[in-house]
Amino acid sequence: MLLFGRKRLLVVLGSCSTILSLLTPIQCVSSNPDSLNQSYKAVQPLELTPKLSLQLKLHAFLLWSSVGFLMPIGVLLIRVTNNVKSTRSIRILFYCHVASQIVAVILATAGAVLSISNFENAFNNTHQRIGLALYGFIWLQPLIGFLRPDRGVRFRSIWYLTHWLLGIAICVVGVANVYIGIHTYHERTGRSVRPWTVLLTVEVSAMAFVYLFQDRWNHVVRQQQQQEAAALGDDDDDDDEQSEEHVYPANDHKEVAVVP
DSSP: OHHHHHHHHHHHHHHHHHHHHHHSOOOOOOOOHHHHHHHHHHTSOOOOOHHHHHHHHHHHHHHIIIIIIIHHHHHHHHHHGGGOOOHHHHHHHHHHHHHHHHHHHHHHHHHHHHHHHHSOOOOOSHHHHHHHHHHHHHHHHHHHHHTOOOTTOTTHHHHHHHHHHHHHHHHHHHHHHHHHHHHHHHHHHOOOOHHHHHHHHHHHHHHHHHHHHHHHHHHHHHHHHHHHHHHTTOHHHHHHHHHHHHHSOTTSOOOSOOOO
């Protein structure tokens, strides 16, 4: 089953790569003066009117809130369920995860509508092309989430890996595109974006730290319990815990079916 699941994941990754390649136009050198003029105009400084400035800031805020904040928060919330034993707490975290992702999709949709209706949509730069691909995957992800198989069904693990992989990819590529958008804004307007870049870096670093730390929290708690048991001289409990650690080493992957 795991081999079959890996093949399915390779198919998904191949499809994603194909879509991204189709969205990237092939650029060639042309001697046509019109083409040269269009390329020249594409790098002209952007003249910011108060209305356009507000629209750009709103677009940046919507996409940052979506792929730069709410979607990573949703990933962290669902991972917390690995360390929770209460069924009620798991359900609360799961529904918080769903709510955060739904709001993230709504905000991304609003950002897409704003950019399509008000900005230049030549898709001749990296930020626009990645953004277009992200919109498609962002709308695909909740559909995959709602098609979740029941626990115990054969394709449950395949669904989980696909949903997890696509969610992580959207978060990583989305954050990268926010950086690209900030850089593009700086190039087109000449305005300083250093404070926003620093703030985004601090936020991403904090979320990455929490994401990585979650994997080790259970191991830390188990080691602390063993030390307390050893200090009390409870040999029986210590033997049981060592046996449990032998069966479930720290590097083993946890069961993926943790949500209702």
